[in-house]
Amino acid sequence: MRFHALAILSSVQLTTSLTLPHFQTIFSYPSPGASLYDSGYDIPSVHESAVQARRILHLENIGTLSTIFPSSSSRSDSTAFENRPSDVGGTPIGLMDYFGDCEPSTGNPTILAIDIATSFKNAAAGSNITLSLRWHPPDAHARKYSTANLPRYSLVGYLEDIKDQEVKEQGLVGCFTKYHPDARGWLPGNKIHESHWVRLVVQEVYWIGGFGDRAYIGWIPVEEWRNVTRGEVEECRLPGEQDTKFFLSHLWNR
Ligand SMILES: *[C@@H]1O[C@H](CO)[C@@H](O)[C@H](O)[C@H]1NC(C)=O
Ligand SMILES: *[C@@H]1O[C@H](CO)[C@@H](O)[C@H](O)[C@H]1NC(C)=O
Numbered sequence: 001m002r003f004h005a006l007a008i009l010s011s012v013q014l015t016t017s018l019t020l021p022h023f024q025t026i027f028s029y030p031s032p033g034a035s036l037y038d039s040g041y042d043i044p045s046v047h048e049s050a051v052q053a054r055r056i057l058h059l060e061n062i063g064t065l066s067t068i069f070p071s072s073s074s075r076s077d078s079t080a081f082e083n084r085p086s087d088v089g090g091t092p093i094g095l096m097d098y099f100g101d102c103e104p105s106t107g108n109p110t111i112l113a114i115d116i117a118t119s120f121k122n123a124a125a126g127s128n129i130t131l132s133l134r135w136h137p138p139d140a141h142a143r144k145y146s147t148a149n150l151p152r153y154s155l156v157g158y159l160e161d162i163k164d165q166e167v168k169e170q171g172l173v174g175c176f177t178k179y180h181p182d183a184r185g186w187l188p189g190n191k192i193h194e195s196h197w198v199r200l201v202v203q204e205v206y207w208i209g210g211f212g213d214r215a216y217i218g219w220i221p222v223e224e225w226r227n228v229t230r231g232e233v234e235e236c237r238l239p240g241e242q243d244t245k246f247f248l249s250h251l252w253n254r
Helices: 002-014 046-059 077-082 118-124 164-169 172-179 181-186 222-226 230-235
Strands: 062-068 092-098 110-114 129-134 152-161 195-208 217-220
Touching (some): 046 129, 046 195, 046 217, 062 118, 092 110, 092 118, 110 118, 164 172, 172 181, 195 222, 217 222
Antiparallel strands (some): 062 092, 062 129, 129 152, 152 195, 195 217
């Protein structure tokens, strides 16, 4: 907690032209759900934070996948081609990747795994995986906000292959390619790279809703993440959103 407070403090010093709270309130961490904390803000509850997080998953489509390199003794043959340094075993690496919110009943992100990509090689070698993402307000509004006061979070879990039948039944190809039309170039069965569908099975959710005097910062129980309803996601509004048109409802109309 102290670490976040310091990180937030330094960003405040860099962005003094924006409307910002007093340091006193930035350093305080009221309990979630506390109403009318003396900063004057209502702190969203853990569940409200889960709803915001699920809406961000729905509206964003690019994040960072973090995995850990296996120790060099457990290298598989495929790493031989990439000239990997010998001392990166146990070190995390974060790499950009695409995801889609295509299994809304669980909130497990859908990912198109390219077998030779580092994130998926590390996962295949036993690494757990974390998807980190953040909310980008629509451009017209983005400049009004301090980025340090916008929600971001990490989904911690593991990758699970999605069976062909589930891909078909859930319309995952259609959903994913609406988020990422260019991914048609590397769908499973393409001639260039081996790829397959996976879900990130979410086990833990770490959330930073914004400045600590007005947002929840902390872990969101995975049950809260999973049981967010479609209606809640549709009704929720994130900073800079104006109307319901922004909701990509066609993605869930299968
Ligand atoms: C992955 O996470 C699980 C807990 O969900 C843990 O038991 C396991 O040790 C982790 N695996 C690695 C390789 O860190
Ligand atoms: C969601 O899960 C939480 C934690 O288990 C529980 O307290 C809450 O009542 C659930 N909400 C709904 C709508 O099921």
